[in-house]
Amino acid sequence: MLTNRYSVNEKGHLTLGGADTVELASRFGTPLYVFDEDDIRGNCRSFREAFEKNYSLPCKVYYASKAFSCKEMYRLVDSEGLCADVVSGGELYTALAAGFPAEKIGFHGNNKTPDELAFALDSGVGRIIVDNIYELYTLNDLAGEKGKKPSVLFRIKPGIDCHTHEYIQTGQIDCKFGFALENGEAMEAVKIASAMDNISLVGIHCHIGSQIFETQPFIDAADIMVKLATDIRDTFGITLKEINFGGGYGIKYTEKDIPTEKDTDIKILCENVKLACERYDFPLPSLSIEPGRSILDASTLTLYKIGVVKTIKDIRTYVSVDGGMADNPRYALYGAEYEAVVANKADKPRDFTATIAGKCCESGDLIQEHTKIQTPQVGDTLAVLATGAYNYSMASNYNRLPRPAAVMVSGGNPRVIIERETYEDIIKKDI
Numbered sequence: 230m231l232t233n234r235y236s237v238n239e240k241g242h243l244t245l246g247g248a249d250t251v252e253l254a255s256r257f258g259t260p261l262y263v264f265d266e267d268d269i270r271g272n273c274r275s276f277r278e279a280f281e282k283n284y285s286l287p288c289k290v291y292y293a294s295k296a297f298s299c300k301e302m303y304r305l306v307d308s309e310g311l312c313a314d315v316v317s318g319g320e321l322y323t324a325l326a327a328g329f330p331a332e333k334i335g336f337h338g339n340n341k342t343p344d345e346l347a348f349a350l351d352s353g354v355g356r357i358i359v360d361n362i363y364e365l366y367t368l369n370d371l372a373g374e375k376g377k378k379p380s381v382l383f384r385i386k387p388g389i390d391c392h393t394h395e396y397i398q399t400g401q402i403d404c405k406f407g408f409a410l411e412n413g414e415a416m417e418a419v420k421i422a423s424a425m426d427n428i429s430l431v432g433i434h435c436h437i438g439s440q441i442f443e444t445q446p447f448i449d450a451a452d453i454m455v456k457l458a459t460d461i462r463d464t465f466g467i468t469l470k471e472i473n474f475g476g477g478y479g480i481k482y483t484e485k486d487i488p489t490e491k492d493t494d495i496k497i498l499c500e501n502v503k504l505a506c507e508r509y510d511f512p513l514p515s516l517s518i519e520p521g522r523s524i525l526d527a528s529t530l531t532l533y534k535i536g537v538v539k540t541i542k543d544i545r546t547y548v549s550v551d552g553g554m555a556d557n558p559r560y561a562l563y564g565a566e567y568e569a570v571v572a573n574k575a576d577k578p579r580d581f582t583a584t585i586a587g588k589c590c591e592s593g594d595l596i597q598e599h600t601k602i603q604t605p606q607v608g609d610t611l612a613v614l615a616t617g618a619y620n621y622s623m624a625s626n627y628n629r630l631p632r633p634a635a636v637m638v639s640g641g642n643p644r645v646i647i648e649r650e651t652y653e654d655i656i657k658k659d660i
């Protein structure tokens with residue numbers, strides 16, 4: 230199976246992190262998101278320790294909380310010594326409500342509102358990653374009014390094309406995020422910031438895309454970003470102390486995916502930053518990254534109940550589950566690939582070709598097409614694997630479906646970290 234955290238027990242049931250998924254489904258209901266806490270903690274440590282091993286300066290790992298944001302997740306990453314990347318007032322609010330230290334938060338966004346910037350300044354976030362020139366002026370004015378001087382990084386588009394879905398590529402010039410390098414925008418912004426009274430420019434940031442398996446784009450980013458820091462020093466006399474390389478490390482959604490070890494990714498990044506610093510004669514900066522998907526990784530799943538099995542002769546069999554695009558829009562959006570297992574028949578061969586459909590009133594409400602699962606029957610529990618990232622965080626109430634509950638499993642023991650929404654929750658804001 231995808232990771233060694235999955236197994237099959239003596240009942241023939243799929244287990245994750247030692248917990249019987251069929252029991253989880255009957256105890257907590259479906260749909261249900263399940264997270265392997267021990268694995269997530271291990272992922273946090275792998276990144277953190279890789280920097281300790283491979284770099285001489287202190288580095289920071291920001292958990293990109295857009296991947297899965299809830300109070301318990303902020304508590305967990307805080308307890309593992311990580312920082313947090315937030316991208317909206319809502320994520321910032323959730324982090325602070327969980328007691329996450331503001332100074333360990335990096336605030337992102339390509340269209341932060343003045344209210345969000347004021348919120349970030351008032352709460353004392355550690356870093357604001359400025360995306361554009363309008364934001365820079367607004368932030369400078371707001372900071373002046375409040376008597377603050379935020380530490381700022383500039384988000385740079387390094388002009389790197391990586392091989393991932395077009396919707397999640399972010400390093401190329403034709404992209405809504407950040408300052409471009411090619412047309413001088415980035416250097417111009419540094420010039421403007423250097424003359425501002427209320428901005429402390431401490432570093433530069435890039436994020437080239439998501440679900441990336443190649444290492445070359447990260448190697449290129451190391452060179453381009455150190456070169457930019459050198460140009461900034463040589464032109465403006467400002468020596469930046471920090472470079473943030475964003476997230477993007479790919480995970481194993483299917484057997485076809487072969488991700489690099491986290492340790493190796495970080496080693497490559499550190500080595501190439503060191504090489505670039507030698508090449509350009511630039512002092513080693515402190516490094517940070519922002520992994521989201523790879524913190525949650527593949528040892529996460531969603532459990533559903535199979536409600537209808539509809540075979541259309543000579544065409545296909547639709548296996549309908551009690552969730553769908555409202556809890557996992559990734560197939561509808563990106564054609565994302567997933568593996569699925571009939572959790573109560575996990576010891577049987579996956580020799581049945583199914584199209585897994587949701588219950589939304591929409592033909593495109595599919596989780597996967599023509600995929601192999603065990604022969605399904607009404608009432609079976611279906612597990613869709615590796616759904617930890619960008620599922621709950623992208624979930625909606627389409628068709629007024631309540632959002633599912635989420636449980637974390639540690640040492641085989643589950644605990645609820647997000648309660649299932651009720652119909653009452655759904656009408657709460659209706660007048």
Ligand code: LLP
Nearest residue numbers: 293436439440476477478519520521522619
């Ligand atoms: N940092 C920045 C500035 C980002 O924009 C992102 C992701 C990350 C870090 C984390 O990237 P990760 O390590 O998770 O690849 N909804 C899409 C993914 C969108 C990614 C957006 N930005 C999906 O479901 O695949």
